Amino acid sequence: MINFHVERTSSVPAYAQLVRQVREGLRLGTLRPGDQLPTVRSVVTACRVNPTTVLKAYRELELSGLVEARQGMGTFVSGTLGHTDPHVMARLRTSLGRWLDQAREAGLEDEDVQALLTSVIVENSTRRSATPREAGGAA
Secondary structure, three states: OOOOOOOOOOOOOHHHHHHHHHHHHHHHOOOOOOOEOOOHHHHHHHHOOOHHHHHHHHHHHHHOOOEEEEOOOEEEEOOOOOOOOHHHHHHHHHHHHHHHHHHHHOOOOHHHHHHHHHHHHHHHHHHHHHOOOOOOOOO
16 A cells, blocks of 8 residues: 655645655556555545545546545555566666665755756657657657
8 A cells, every 4th residue: 555645845736746656656566456545534644634635636546547436445546557567667776776876975965866857858858759760660
């Protein structure tokens, strides 16, 4: 089961943080179809947020087809994201952990790391979309 956390100093609204955590869990394979999300009450208690915040997050996840609410039973994961082999994800996670250690040793803080990662993602996406595909190659 996922353990939600809400960063109060974040500029991201609390409901969006909860949605992001579920989406990340699905991408990383820590959440799978059939898994039950924590009850609204337990998220309210653990994260000290308003019940409306949790309901908004769960509703957004439901509208996107990732979870389903079952009357009297709770909210369950019903969709998936990502299709990467779990072993590949584990290997990449280990490599990224080593890289993060190097970034910390270089004096980077969380916001520095996030800015760097975001800029590399954007640059890479831009470069990939600008590179013409070879004739007959897969898209």
